[in-house]
Amino acid sequence: MRFVDEYRDPHRARLLLERITAVTSRPWTIMEVCGGQTHTLVRSGIDEVLPAPIELVHGPGCPVCVTPAEVIETACRLAGEREVTVCSFGDMLRVPGAGRDLLGVRAAGGDVRVVYSPLDALAVAEQEPHRTVVFFAVGFETTAPATALSLLEARRRGVRNYLVLSAHVRVPPALEAILGAPDTRLQGLLAPGHVCTVQGLDEYRAVVERHRVPVVVTGFEPVDLLEGILACVAQLEEGRAELENRYPRSVRPEGNPAARAVLDAVFEPVSRAWRGLGVLPGGGLGLRADWRDHDAEARYTPAPPAADDGRCRAALVLTGRLRPDACPEFGTGCRPEHPLGAPMVSTEGACAAYWHAGRTRRLAAAP
Amino acid sequence: MNTGEDRSGTGAGAERPELSCPVPLPPGDRIQLGHGGGGRLTAALIRDHLLPAFGDPELARLADAATLEVPGGRLAFTTDAFVVQPIVFPGGDIGSLAVYGTVNDLAMMGARPLALAVALILEEGLELGTFDRVVASMATAARRAGVRLVAGDTKVVERGAADGCYVTTTGIGVVPPGVEVGPERGRPGDAVLCSGPIGVHGVAVMSRRAGIGFDTDLHSDAAPLHDLVAAGLAAGGVHALRDPTRGGLAAACNELAQASGVSIVLREDALDVPGPVAAACEMLGLDPLHVAGEGICVALVAPEDADRVLAAWRAHPSGRRAARIGEVRAGPPAVWLRTGLGVHRPVQVPTGEALPRIC
Numbered sequence: 154m155r156f157v158d159e160y161r162d163p164h165r166a167r168l169l170l171e172r173i174t175a176v177t178s179r180p181w182t183i184m185e186v187c188g189g190q191t192h193t194l195v196r197s198g199i200d201e202v203l204p205a206p207i208e209l210v211h212g213p214g215c216p217v218c219v220t221p222a223e224v225i226e227t228a229c230r231l232a233g234e235r236e237v238t239v240c241s242f243g244d245m246l247r248v249p250g251a252g253r254d255l256l257g258v259r260a261a262g263g264d265v266r267v268v269y270s271p272l273d274a275l276a277v278a279e280q281e282p283h284r285t286v287v288f289f290a291v292g293f294e295t296t297a298p299a300t301a302l303s304l305l306e307a308r309r310r311g312v313r314n315y316l317v318l319s320a321h322v323r324v325p326p327a328l329e330a331i332l333g334a335p336d337t338r339l340q341g342l343l344a345p346g347h348v349c350t351v352q353g354l355d356e357y358r359a360v361v362e363r364h365r366v367p368v369v370v371t372g373f374e375p376v377d378l379l380e381g382i383l384a385c386v387a388q389l390e391e392g393r394a395e396l397e398n399r400y401p402r403s404v405r406p407e408g409n410p411a412a413r414a415v416l417d418a419v420f421e422p423v424s425r426a427w428r429g430l431g432v433l434p435g436g437g438l439g440l441r442a443d444w445r446d447h448d449a450e451a452r453y454t455p456a457p458p459a460a461d462d463g464r465c466r467a468a469l470v471l472t473g474r475l476r477p478d479a480c481p482e483f484g485t486g487c488r489p490e491h492p493l494g495a496p497m498v499s500t501e502g503a504c505a506a507y508w509h510a511g512r513t514r515r516l517a518a519a520p
Numbered sequence: 521m522n523t524g525e526d527r528s529g530t531g532a533g534a535e536r537p538e539l540s541c542p543v544p545l546p547p548g549d550r551i552q553l554g555h556g557g558g559g560r561l562t563a564a565l566i567r568d569h570l571l572p573a574f575g576d577p578e579l580a581r582l583a584d585a586a587t588l589e590v591p592g593g594r595l596a597f598t599t600d601a602f603v604v605q606p607i608v609f610p611g612g613d614i615g616s617l618a619v620y621g622t623v624n625d626l627a628m629m630g631a632r633p634l635a636l637a638v639a640l641i642l643e644e645g646l647e648l649g650t651f652d653r654v655v656a657s658m659a660t661a662a663r664r665a666g667v668r669l670v671a672g673d674t675k676v677v678e679r680g681a682a683d684g685c686y687v688t689t690t691g692i693g694v695v696p697p698g699v700e701v702g703p704e705r706g707r708p709g710d711a712v713l714c715s716g717p718i719g720v721h722g723v724a725v726m727s728r729r730a731g732i733g734f735d736t737d738l739h740s741d742a743a744p745l746h747d748l749v750a751a752g753l754a755a756g757g758v759h760a761l762r763d764p765t766r767g768g769l770a771a772a773c774n775e776l777a778q779a780s781g782v783s784i785v786l787r788e789d790a791l792d793v794p795g796p797v798a799a800a801c802e803m804l805g806l807d808p809l810h811v812a813g814e815g816i817c818v819a820l821v822a823p824e825d826a827d828r829v830l831a832a833w834r835a836h837p838s839g840r841r842a843a844r845i846g847e848v849r850a851g852p853p854a855v856w857l858r859t860g861l862g863v864h865r866p867v868q869v870p871t872g873e874a875l876p877r878i879c
Contacts, residue, residue, distance in 0.1 A: 157802065163789075163860025170861075198863025269804075375861070489871035500805050511854075511866030 156402070160374030161197075169379035170202060173386060180206040181389050182338045183382065184331070184473050186324065187345035188215030188501025189373050195510040197375045199382075207386065210338070210473035211506075213327050214345050216292045217244045217499035218471060219427040220320045225250030226456035228289045228318060231449065232263035238281065239318075240274035241289035243267045248495045251459035255289075271303035271317075278307070278315035287316045287449045295347045297321040297438050298412040301419035304440075304447055318449035321438035322425060324348050325356045330430050331472055332364045339473065341385040343371040343378070346400035351416070353408025358396045365394045372400040419444055428461065428495065429468035465494030470503055477507040484508065551646040556676030565674065569652060573659040578635075578670040586670035588635055593697055596631035598622060599690040605877040607650060607684050609725045611739025614687050615658035617879060620742045620814060621765065622689040623665045627746035628761040628817065630701040630753055631693030636662065637671035639688040644679040654685060665744035667691070693746075705759040706780030710848040711826035713819045715748060715839045716741065718769050719797040719811035722878050726800065734803070736796045743815035748838045755832040757825025763817045765879055770809040771869045772818050773855040780820070783851035786867065788859050790845045809857075810870040812878050820848055 191211045232239040246255040259265035278286035290300040307315040349370045367388035371381030425437020440448040469475035487493040496502035554561040578586045602618040626633045720741040727736045764772035777784045793808045801808045833839030855867040
């Protein structure tokens, strides 16, 4: 597969590892922001073969994980309405809300469907005009344009029974919250390459200027990540704090203007609660006022704030304060088949990454 | 018909309502509940659609049970239900899949398949054309696998109570004297062989799934494996066999590791993941190790015999891309993948329903 195989090349990876080892003289703590990056790191075992002084801290970049329980409960309530069909990505179905998940609501007779794209949800609305079809939209600035596009299409085709329950979130406010915390240990960031592909570099240049830490825009394959880590460590060793784009095959400085235009036509930044980080000003994307007729939050009453399962320490994991395998519930009380919280469910969740890479005590004996 | 005002027999020609004498309509081109009622429609379905397709004299007796002469050896006996959706997919349909699936379950015990019994659960409204296609492909598959179809049953359920067509196949076969294979017989040092590329069936089915559909040239690899298995057994040293269907290579190897009480180490660079499978998995967020094949098998083989078994497989049309993909080691039951970076990553069985109704 072109654009994939060359970035998984073991030979290139080993050369980069040698260079990282050569430039590293002392301990550095670096956060990879995106959950997709976490999965690659853990899956390929990069975090195990990096020189010991480099500590990777897993960031909040899993949109499913940061969706708070009350929003999931709102989706569950909607799915329980007789005339409503809730469509969402598969990951969302197993994330526990206030004591239940969408999969359970479906088993109890609710109409919940897995889609791979918001346009599929729109197609359901078109095919079943007597039902109210709600797309439960999660994701960062990467997936929000697709949701926006489905709404523009809905209006163009006159599909009035298509609503969106937006749980879309924006990355920069979360980085502000994490880097601005008085106890932060982070010295460098690997920025999420796909978000930057849409949004461009300006927001991340601002992070560098405000917090004086190196920010390296990084891709998602093993070679991408090793290049990002090398660039970040090199900056730290040389005392530099700059914005660097190590994912130029996808990221342009100005981002993707077409995607941003679509996003801006439908969404605006709003305050949004993040699981683990609390309410972040500008942390979410809400539908603009002239899209109220397609806004599920305007049509239905959202669920009141709900507490997470007290045993889940997602808040600490999502802010890089607790490694998944250091959580007392990891692999015992909390496993993918009975998760206590979202990070064990999502394909981008740090706890799931650790679990699927076998970072459990039970499997500690590798050959 | 009582319209509330008896006007029959008044001779008012055009005004007179139609007599509603219950002459049944011809059954049409769809399955009806009556096709499962045990009456004339059922008899017609069996006579006109099933018996001609299968053409087996034992089946044609329409006895309560088939009776068979069985050659010497141990009897292998298995059953499998098929609910694949869609019913028809690139490279096959639920009928051929149901035959090969059960034939292969017998083959994995080293058995020569003898005969199958088939139970069909049909949804009211299923198009007869689809039904005929499934039955025909079942017959073709049985002929290709050299197995007789000697007994069966058909039921029809109301529209909405099933999804088109479910098939259950039960098979018997004979394990020839001297053949000893079983999932618990793997030993440290054994070579792990895989008879072909992984994940093909799963991706071919997913590519036609409503809501996912994508373009691919892949066709399901569903095929009978008993011949390939026999060729391997003749070469010697085969300890354990498993076909990586649901749950893919990950599940098959984990099951073998558990049953034999050993560790299995696979080499990432030795796995045959076809480009379209890799691309589809990338897109859908799946691990190719979790995706089903229906025409491949994994074998744990004594190291000194591995090359001979591999050569025998490669000489067989179903095993041209067979490869040695890893080895068995002493250790707690687990499966590991040695990645390109030299790190050992555990290969876990999938959680939940990443790929529901793939077979």
